[in-house]
Amino acid sequence: MRDAYVIGAGMTKFGELWSNSIRDMFVEAALKAIDDAGVDHIDSMYVGAMSSGLFVQQEHLGALMADYLGVVPMPATHVESACASGGVSFRQAFLEVASGASDIVLAGGVEKMTDGADVTDALATAADQEYEVYHGITFPGLYAIMARAHMQEFGTTREQLAAVAVKNHRNGSKNPNAQFRSEVTLEQVIRSTMVADPLRLLDCSPVSDGAAAVIVASEAVAKKLGKQRIRVAASAQASDTLALHSRKSLTTLNAVVAAAQKAYKMAGKKPSDIQIAEVHDCFTIAEVIVSEDLGFFEKGKGGEAAANGLTSLETGKIRVNTSGGLKSKGHPVGATGIAQIIELYEQLNGKAGARQVENARIGLAENMGGTGASCVIHILEAL
């Protein structure tokens, strides 16, 4: 495989974008990415979206977005992998460039969630309908089970979970594209409305609209444009059982572990080499577990690490979710994986503004679907 580079990025603000349709948002992000890259054409594109059929009764997003972006008859493909749809969209673009099939590929992601659909029901389609959803469980419930198990097994506390939300809101307050630019206190998190014990409202990522896009290009194209800077050092994907109860452990995400091993190997890096990480904090407990499964912290110590500031922008040994994460930046499902790549792209380019990590050179993005049944990890490196 040949090298591939991220040469441009663009996204909409995340939030309740009532006056923007799914196509408006995608085209806005895609045009920004194309402009940022400075390319005069693209060879192909991918659109990551989890459930536009249920959210806005629109499928066939590949052709629709190519049409409205004005790039037909270029090939355009809709990819779906639940909440990992964006990350998988990026991986497809990477593979297409790395394989030599194309030189310039747009990887995008989008979700329009506030058009009146029953969001909880639509999201629940990422769980096992016959064996989980049938019994009435929803995602907050599934992650609450994981949180309970983690508390039981490792002594993780309510305060430690809340520390993740406090940190991510603080980071998000510095991100102009974030849905919630307000800080929250430990007390506010712990006293927020109960959703699924022990998870409360401020442990949960919000319902959001938004789109994000990046341009992946071959070395030759990147060189020609003077953008041979942010290299995709690794792309790895793994799967696990869809149903949580089929797993041996409720506190380890096997797909994250497997994808991480592959990614570190491909990049020739180890966890301690990673300076910044965007991880899939759909619920606070997810960030705790993922930060362990990525090898940043010993199993069971993720909560403590967050509470002790080891993942914070200010004092972290590894900065986790500098963008604000899904919690504060927002979680328009299909756009999330791409937005994570954009945060790394900005950090590695030194353009992350108030949340810039000094000398950031190596970043990791971990995007997952469902309760971690699919996981896609990318490592980007600034040359």
Add this chain to the structure above:
Amino acid sequence: MVGIVGYGAYVPRYRIKAEVIAKQWGADPEAVTRGLSLVEKTVPGQDEDTITISVAAAQYALRRAGIDPKEIGAVYVGSESHPYAVKPSATILIDALGIGPHVHVASYEFACKAGSEAMYVAYSHVKAGEMKYAMGIGADTSQGAPGDALEYTASAGGAAFIMGRERLVAEILFTHSYTSDTPDFWRREGENYPRHGGRFTGDPAYFRHIVGAGKALLEKSKMAPADFKFAVFHMPNGKFPQEVGKRLGFTKDQMEAGWIVPWMGNTYSGSSPCGLAAILDVAKPGDLIFMVSFGSGAGSDGFIYRVTDEIVKVQDRAPKLRQMLDSDKVYLDYGQYAKYRRKIKLNE
């Protein structure tokens, strides 16, 4: 000059506390009460509906106006809980109060601004010289689905205003309406309860329309918020009117007299009209009043009133809104409330 010659409001005596509803559904009573700035709401009695409420309010308006009911040329009732889908509410009202039969009547509907809509058309008829007096009423026995956020606020009550040219208690100096296609809240034919778009009912709906109408009204009148003694806005909960008033530049003091929602709930079409009635109950000659309604769907009607010397003569001729709100209350538990609101299904 055209304006109000008589006004009246009516508040049912039954109440249910927001915390009682919260407890019923397993919600945190303190969070609900604080979040909505709402203590309790009115509940219509088993023999009350939009028509009986309108009749009571109109009767008080007639008492204050001291006019011959036969001189009223039009009666409009704005509500989203008209008892009949086909048969105007005002047909019953005019017979009950000795108005007509030489009178034009209609039922209006525009979610929570049907009342101000009725007032606006009544005002326009008098201004056009079509008739001596016209009455506009906003009244509702609002519906909120069991367990829905609306259930905490949907209440009952109404206010009636007789428009004319002589012996005005308040002149109408300026009006302005602001309307757009904004589907924030709706109820389709045959459905028992309205549906709504959650937070979409906020910024793109309530705030955009009230601010739109309010700003235009200030521009048109060349007045500033500080010129007004009172301001009243549609009151879907305790927080929204305070926030929208602040955004337009009004102070808490200016809004205090009309801010009845914490103890009355959201009377939908009757909401800002009842707020206006509460203000007129305490207003003094020369006071300026700023009012903007809001109806989902969506639109706002704005009015600027100037209170005249006549006000002091009529204030005590009928019960005042705060008196009705504060006295003679009967508290219901959730079971009684469910029965009163016919939420319990019985065999035919």
